[in-house]
Amino acid sequence: MTATPGLTASPLATADLLRSAFRRHAAGVAVITARGEAGPVGFAATSLTSVSTAPPLLSFGIGTGSSSWPVVSEAEYVGVHVLGEHQEDLAATFARSGADRFAAPTAWRDGPEGVPVLDGVLAWLVCRIVGRVPAGDHRVVLAEVLLGDPEGAGRPLLYHQGRYNGLRD
Numbered sequence: 001m002t003a004t005p006g007l008t009a010s011p012l013a014t015a016d017l018l019r020s021a022f023r024r025h026a027a028g029v030a031v032i033t034a035r036g037e038a039g040p041v042g043f044a045a046t047s048l049t050s051v052s053t054a055p056p057l058l059s060f061g062i063g064t065g066s067s068s069w070p071v072v073s074e075a076e077y078v079g080v081h082v083l084g085e086h087q088e089d090l091a092a093t094f095a096r097s098g099a100d101r102f103a104a105p106t107a108w109r110d111g112p113e114g115v116p117v118l119d120g121v122l123a124w125l126v127c128r129i130v131g132r133v134p135a136g137d138h139r140v141v142l143a144e145v146l147l148g149d150p151e152g153a154g155r156p157l158l159y160h161q162g163r164y165n166g167l168r169d
Contacts, residue, residue: 026160029087031094032060033079033108033116036071040102040116043068044095046159048080056145058127061138067097069139075129078143079115082123084154085166090118091157092164112147122152 027046034041047061058080062069072078083091093099093106102108102116111117112126127143158165 026158029083029091029157031081034071034075035114041068041071059142077113077115080125081118081121083157084122085157088164123150
């Protein structure tokens with residue numbers, strides 16, 4: 001093992017350290033939706049990850065303090081939507097606390113299994129939740145992909161340094 005020059009002690013692991021490090025990590029933007037008794041819920045997520053192809057599984061994180069968590073904690077199915085760079089306003093709506101996320105101008109419809117499906121996205125998936133793993137103040141949700149449409153047009157929306165961005169050529 002080689003020591004890094006000028007490194008005498010590592011910074012203490014804090015929430016600020018983690019946030020600062022991950023601001024440097026560009027991530028795709030997704031919106032997760034679910035149907036509750038009081039109607040649809042949804043939130044923006046940059047934690048979407050492909051987990052397995054056999055069976056097809058994905059994961060995402062959700063804070064237990066999120067307004068969407070009570071519904072996601074009970075839901076059997078969720079919708080997963082990959083946003084395009086043309087959907088920065090939609091991403092901001094689903095990231096904003098207290099927003100009426102499904103009001104106009106959000107375009108959506110009831111999809112398979114009653115999951116809210118957003119219009120104009122690069123890809124959408126309907127998934128069955130197979131696990132909720134405690135992870136600090138979050139839960140990592142594991143979900144099996146059942147069906148979807150990956151044929152939306154456009155380029156992906158990214159989140160980096162606290163801002164939405166598109167890919168550069």
